[in-house]
Amino acid sequence: MNAPAKSIAELILARAADPRPALYFEEQRLRYCDYVAECAARARWLAARRAPGPFHVGVLLDNVPEYAFLLGAAALAGAAIVGINPTRRGAELARDIRHSDCQLLISEERHAPLLRALDLAPAPERRFLCDAPAWQAELAPFRGGEAEAAEIDPRAPYLLLFTSGTTGAPKAALCSQARLAAIGASLVQLRGLGPDCVSYLAMPFFHSNALMAGWAPTLTCGGAAVLRRRFSASGFLPEVRRYGVTYFSYVGKPLTYILATPERPDDADNTLRVAFGNEGAEHDLARFAARFGCEVIDGYGSTEGGLAITRTPDTPPGALGVGQPGTRILDPETGRECPPARFDAGGRLENAEACVGEIANLESARSFEGYWRNPEADRERTRDGIFWTGDLGYRDERGFLYFAGRSFDWLRVDGENFAAAPIERILVRHPAVSLAAVYAVPNPEVGDDVMAALILHPGAELDPAGLPAFLAAQSDLGTKWAPRYLRIAAELPTTPSNKILKRALRRERWECADPVYRRDAGGSYRRLSPRDVDALRLAFRARGREAVLDA
Numbered sequence: 001m002n003a004p005a006k007s008i009a010e011l012i013l014a015r016a017a018d019p020r021p022a023l024y025f026e027e028q029r030l031r032y033c034d035y036v037a038e039c040a041a042r043a044r045w046l047a048a049r050r051a052p053g054p055f056h057v058g059v060l061l062d063n064v065p066e067y068a069f070l071l072g073a074a075a076l077a078g079a080a081i082v083g084i085n086p087t088r089r090g091a092e093l094a095r096d097i098r099h100s101d102c103q104l105l106i107s108e109e110r111h112a113p114l115l116r117a118l119d120l121a122p123a124p125e126r127r128f129l130c131d132a133p134a135w136q137a138e139l140a141p142f143r144g145g146e147a148e149a150a151e152i153d154p155r156a157p158y159l160l161l162f163t164s165g166t167t168g169a170p171k172a173a174l175c176s177q178a179r180l181a182a183i184g185a186s187l188v189q190l191r192g193l194g195p196d197c198v199s200y201l202a203m204p205f206f207h208s209n210a211l212m213a214g215w216a217p218t219l220t221c222g223g224a225a226v227l228r229r230r231f232s233a234s235g236f237l238p239e240v241r242r243y244g245v246t247y248f249s250y251v252g253k254p255l256t257y258i259l260a261t262p263e264r265p266d267d268a269d270n271t272l273r274v275a276f277g278n279e280g281a282e283h284d285l286a287r288f289a290a291r292f293g294c295e296v297i298d299g300y301g302s303t304e305g306g307l308a309i310t311r312t313p314d315t316p317p318g319a320l321g322v323g324q325p326g327t328r329i330l331d332p333e334t335g336r337e338c339p340p341a342r343f344d345a346g347g348r349l350e351n352a353e354a355c356v357g358e359i360a361n362l363e364s365a366r367s368f369e370g371y372w373r374n375p376e377a378d379r380e381r382t383r384d385g386i387f388w389t390g391d392l393g394y395r396d397e398r399g400f401l402y403f404a405g406r407s408f409d410w411l412r413v414d415g416e417n418f419a420a421a422p423i424e425r426i427l428v429r430h431p432a433v434s435l436a437a438v439y440a441v442p443n444p445e446v447g448d449d450v451m452a453a454l455i456l457h458p459g460a461e462l463d464p465a466g467l468p469a470f471l472a473a474q475s476d477l478g479t480k481w482a483p484r485y486l487r488i489a490a491e492l493p494t495t496p497s498n499k500i501l502k503r504a505l506r507r508e509r510w511e512c513a514d515p516v517y518r519r520d521a522g523g524s525y526r527r528l529s530p531r532d533v534d535a536l537r538l539a540f541r542a543r544g545r546e547a548v549l550d551a
Contacts, residue, residue, distance in 0.1 A: 004185040005156040007177040008075035009183070011219050012036055012510065016147045021194065021239035024243050032222070038065075039072030039295040040138050040147035047150065048142070049126070051103045056160065058102030058122070059205075060111050062229040065131040067205045070106060071215065075177055078152035082160040082172070083206030085416070086111055087194050090476030092422055094118040098174050100160050100372060105231040106130055152487065154178035160372050161208050163303050166411040170419065172306050172372035175208075179369060183305075184216030184386055191297070193247060197223030198271070200248045202231040207326060208322035210301040215274060223247070237292070242272050250277035252415025255284045256445050259291065269295030281446040282318055285542045300403070301444050306364040306387035309401055318547055319400040320393070325361030329355070329395050335384060339400070341394045349434055349550045355394040356404045361387045404508070405548065411440040411448045413480045420502075425475050427452055430467075432460040439484065439502040441509045442548040446541040449484035451513075453492055453505055456534065464517045464525035485510055486517040486525060509549070510536065 005011045015022070016033035026420065030038075046057065054067070057079050061067045074081045082100040084093070092244035093114060098121050099107065105127040112129060120127075128135055135422040159175040187193070199218040218225045226243045228235070236258050238299040239245065255275070272294040280288075289296045300309035300320045311321035329338045338357035342350040349355070365382040381388055392404040411418060420438035425437035437484045440448035456462055464486065471482050487510070493501040510528055517525040528536075540546045 005181045005220070008158065008181055008216070008219070009074075009149040009152060009154075009177060011149060011181060012039055012072045012075055012327075015150060017220065018222065020222065020272055023065055023068060023225055023227060024198075025227040028065065030065065035068070035072070036147050037143075039076060040145070041159065042069055042145045043076035043147075043150075044074030044141055044142035044145075046073055046079050046104070049104060050077075050079075051126075053103060054273055055079040055102045056082050056102050056104075057414045058082045058084050058097055058100065058105040059088060060105070060107040060114070061130065061205070062086075062108070062110075063201060063210070063227045064108070064130075064229060065203050065227060065533075066106075068106075068215070068225065068227065073153075073210075074098075074150045075158065076147070078150045078156065080157040080160055083162065083204075083519075085162060085204075085206050086114065087352075087416065088120070089114065089474075089478060092476050092478065094120060094171060094174075095119065096162060099169070103192075105126070106458050116398040152177070154181075157372070159211065161211075161303055162206070163208075169422075171374050171377050173208075174369040174372060175303075175305070175370055178366075179305055180212065181214050181220070183212045183222075184220035185215065186278075187217040188221045191217065191247070191276055193217055193221040193223060194224040197221050197247050198226060198228045198243055198245045199223055200228070200236075200243075200245045202228040202236075202254070203415070205248060205253055206228075207251065209249060209251040209277065209415070212301070212303075213251075218247075233261050233422065237261075237267065237270060244271045246271055246273045247389075248272060248275045248277075249461050250275060250280065252412075252417075253446055255280045255288045255296070259287055260285055261292065266296075267291050267545070270294075279446055281411075281543060283433065283543065284445075300401075302387075302389055304368050304381060305389075306368045306381070307359065307361045307389055309359075310544070314398055317544060318394070319396070319402050321401065322366070322399060323359075323401055324326055324361065325483045326361045327401070328360050328362060329357040329401070330360045330386070330395055332358045332388065335386070340396065340397045343396075347396070347547065349547055352394075352404075352550055356392055357394070359391045359393040359401065359403075361389075388459075402547070405440060405442065411438075413443075413448055414448060414479050415447070417479065418478060422478075423450065423452070423478070423483070426471075426477055426481075427454065429474070430462070430470055432456050434460075434464045435492070437500045437502060437505060438483070439506050441506060442540070444536070444543055444545060448479065451485040451487065451505075452483040453487040453489050455489055455492060464527070468519075468523045482519065482523070484505075484519050487512065487514050489514045 005176045016036045022032040022035040023030040105122045108131045155175045157174045158177040162170040163173045201214045275296045285296045309320045309323045315321045341355040365387040385461040395401050423438045424436040434457045438455045441451045442451040443449045493504040516528045
């Protein structure tokens, strides 16, 4: 058995003469030798364009071949790719680009409007559209010649992956070539991937899942990657059959969306062998496996690399699985381990106040590579020599871990992390709103929904019918940020130092005395009735997620 590669650059160079398929995209087919040549040309271009300072390259693209070329090019050149989220808007998007010190910015025509009129650090002449004719002219002088790598440090930053934070602005988690290569090698072994692997990469490349669970293991095993601009539930099975997909990585709700497509008797007649990801809805895992004739493996992992939880065959319903050595549930205030969960005869948590704590690991802090220019967040993540995930959980008597939500200043909707503070700042722009508290509440299927508790100015009234137009007019409102629930409150629970108790707000959710409105599929807000509240709890119960309400 060959020794694992020490860097992504090593993996790419090993494919320089490989004639097997590397990428499928729409009607395009690309061999590995051609892929490496494209990466090498861009690596030479990056080296020629390099300026003093951090060698960071901002990429604002859909999942297109150019993104894969730039990932390879950065590895060969010793640069770092900054994955920019196209659902961010306005000042928030500009902040991400400025904070990450991008010296080059590469996008495409469809995303160019997002960048116009923004105060950005890369000068206009250092911004490029990869689907414009000028891009190929830029690359022309750098084509040809043997692929080679610069003198690189495999432990230097290779990816800057924006993840959420509790103070408002997203943090840019660092991932080195060495860590990504190790993740790829581990998944190849765990998932049994080989050169015949055809991997479906429909999750966005700015997200860690697509890179760590999809691209890296595919490159490691020498399989082919199927790229899709954006995920499509209706397009999933036809493309699995079209390309002979054997492996699919996901995060969040894709399984749910695919299962919602019309069922056909021949759905299991396909090439898919393994679906691997995290945060799939518990009740969807077995249904997906049975309908499409594949194995579904749903786990838990931290973008920062400090903790992983693996589902085992005897994992109880609703549990994540078992943690790596050193995994604990700790009280974030005292650092003490929380007691095991107790359940009543109906499976309801009896001691949520005592057993729910933060998922942490006593042994993995050294594997954390840090955040870009955020030493305070570094210290928070690894305080007292412990890696703290920021996620809440509990464990049962046998040691199986359960997810109980997230700290109350950040949210995860449809697999995307974002902070509450920017949404709060937008909501208080409304002339009727004096104070806004935004927090996560559980979604009946998987992940979170956005809920906002609002205090209005004295004498003011908020017309819920007019709120969608107000939100649509906010250029910096992310596409996942519009509140699903609105609570119009006379007062909010606070600490003695006047900090809003979001823990209490989350516990009450929509089951409170204040008026609560819910956004429907068309974007309109309608007041929840007692019957609606009862129906919501029944929806959680039907999906086996009632425990998250009690936690």
